[in-house]
Amino acid sequence: HVPVVMMSGKANLADAVRATKLGAFQFLEKPLTPEGVLVALRSALEVGRTLAENKRLHEQLGHGDPLVGTSAAMDELRALIARVAPTESRVLITGESGTGKELVASAIHRQSARGAKPFVTVNSAALPRDLVESEMFGHERGAFTGATERRQGRFELADGGTLFLDEVGDLGPEAQAKLLRVLEGGVVERVGGERPFAVNVRVLAATNKDLQQAVRQGHFREDLWFRLNVLPIHILPLRERPEDIAPLVRHFAARCGARLGRPVTFDAGAVPLLAAYSWPGNVRELANIVERMAILATSELITAPDVARVLPSNGLMPVQQPGDAPWRDIALTETLDQYERELIAKALSVSRGNVAEAARRLLTDRANLYRRMRRLGIDPPRNNSSNEG
Template sequence: MRNADISLSGVYELSKILTAPARLEITLTNVVNSLPSFVRLRHAAMIVLDAGGELEITTTDGNNHARQSGPRSVIPQAVVDRIVATGTPLIIQDVGKSELFQAHIQPTLNGGTLPVTFLGVPIKAEDKILGTLSIDRVRDSATSPHCDEEDVRFLGMVADLVGRTIRLHRMLSTDHQRHVEEQCTPEKSDERTDPARHPQVKIDGIVGESPALKQVLETVAVVARTNSTVLLRGESGTGKEFFAQAIHKLSPRRKKAFVKLNCAALPESVLESELFGHEKGAFTGAISQRAGRFELANGGTLLLDEIGEISPAFQAKLLRVLQEGELERVGGTRTLTVDVRLICATNKDLETAVVNGEFRADLYYRINVVPIMLPPLRERPGDISRLAKAFLGRFNSENNRELAFAPPALDLISQCYFPGNVRELENCVRRTATLARSRTIATSDFACQNSQCLSSLLWKGVDRSHGSDGFARGNKAPAGSPLPARRIDIPGGEPLPLRAHNPSDSAYPAAGPRLTDRDRLIDAMEKTGWVQAKAARILGLTPRQVGYALRRHGIEVKKF
């Protein structure tokens, strides 16, 4: 029997894979390869159909993706047709006794002495069938029909996320094709320059050309056209408020108000008044009637920042407004109807909060309609120098200065590890510019070069746990922690970067431009006594990915 912890953990991990910037085929392959971590299976398969119902993408557990144009697939065509036609899950306890499998019995589906169970669910998006997701497994005495039903429910949740991702990729592809056609058609030049059709929005504070950032901006442009609730997720300092403003400015509601509220900054009693408003005399100090943020944002957009910090009691009150679109002011009896596009933001692990009973599951599903993962700065290394120049330009404008970075200074800051992301980078630039002794900022002007960077206490937590002091050793943080420039190739997906680390720390794998992926992998395994789980932690990978890499590079695991 599945438990809620495994299901939520699986949905969370798979949603991160689906929102990562990658080609659709690679994304779907990574999802299928991750299924064995959350559900018992022998084989898994995902089939995606095109607009005409023909086979477009087929991916199976452990195999690379493949585009096919013929009717042949990894499971019987009759099974695919049944799931697509009915739009409902299909459970076959023994494929050897099923008519659907009789004409397509393969060694992979032949259970030998034990029967093989097949579980399949449709992949949907807005009531349209886009394909199927299925698994098969050998059935034994420990397997019960109830277990099959639980796993089908889990696969249904995964298929729903996959369907949304496929639809989003197709929308982006269609928009790109339309843009290319418009550029190639002179008579449509007036439409291309029409600001009402394609508003040009400057997003203050968001600078960069990295693929990860571009992927997010493309998603924002598509999502903004609808009224769907958006959940912005990412580490502190990644610019969630700026992206929320971009969604509002690109939406049909851009002429209405954009209202924001930090839920973590107010106690529950004040938060209720701020969101719902209050009547005169509702409590001490309520000397007049006041409209809440929901009323002020009527027809526009409301950003609820730090949504994960509100109390369970207030979550119930908020859920009613989101479901019904109705509210009453504090101390009032009249029901007000509001039309608000909601954007929520958090850096909290909501899935864990739901499992621990700290966050209502029904509210989680209500706000997690379109999740957008904002990339941390360490995944945008090429953008650091651009952001640093932009922040320095802002500092010069505000303080009537004419400072500039020396090339070595830009190289240094581009290699820094910023746990506080863009917010910390801006503070670093402002602090350095304020204390600079000349018009040209040199490497010696940075606090990390003088063992005065307090952020080292954050990223060197592992050293502090062993009793060492970053300042006493003169470690240069964050500049002493270069971003991961090397990657390890994992079969069935894009190369994954190694975790940022301090090169002087013997607990981390060797780093250097001349070291190959194989050398890094062997070095990490040797330092951890050939324990794959420990090597995975210092490489920033999963044990399963380390196992793939070992087999790919032909490395024999030593046993002691």
């Protein structure tokens, strides 16, 4: 990407806007000054370095990872992304913390016509309230105390590409108003600047909050919500798609193995134990747990006891027994499925992955156990045939 700086002695604001829309990094008016030219060139070089660093960090953070999962929910999510990505419409991605909202945003960007352009992320919750405008739109040198040099904002850095506003529900009222103006006009102005300029940015936003409720409570602007919620995408929590846990574990184990330079595998009882856990931190928590076990493992094979040591309640969702106080409403089917998953996981672990032996320990036949495993999303052990002879 080579930044282009244009200059003219007869141009007006319309020409400058048109030039930036066509991809010019900056538009300078004659007569030129050496200082002005140097500032423009330094800024252009800064953009190049920033984009390169952004790309490197995204690769390190795994933003190029595929959307792993075999559940119907994941199939529907991938199909929805394929339909949404080629458009220029804004997308609002919702879901609990750790479900992979940034991965979805990255996938939308990669599959769009902007895929080769910048993908810039903004953690709205981490922006200091008094610096939101500077971070988003940039500032000129001397615009405020501490502004020792000109700085480009996130909208300017994302020009031509995609801007991902993570945790957009945490923006304060003033920041919401300024964001709305940019979305409506497509024009930004640096803090301390005198000349607004157009940006060509597709905005994707994400939140773990209920923005509709926030609108009703007066915490989030309704007009901004309408602007962002053109194409809504919701990601289900991991506990509602346990069949995705096994492929996710294999994916994270392979990634950890590549980093550690040694194989990382899980035994037949380990994965069902992971599948029985409620995963309040969702996919992010699962990735962290797999990495922890891979680093601390004393052998290539991670067993059910290894899993039990790192998960609360032995990695199982607590099941409240009748008579326990206080009573809380529970979903009977889900709770029974969870308890059955626990029993099968323990039997497989004790039987070292031998399904026939696990069936004998559960006082059932092998065919019935296979049927129940399929229904619960438990993958049969890969070494099962050799174990059973």
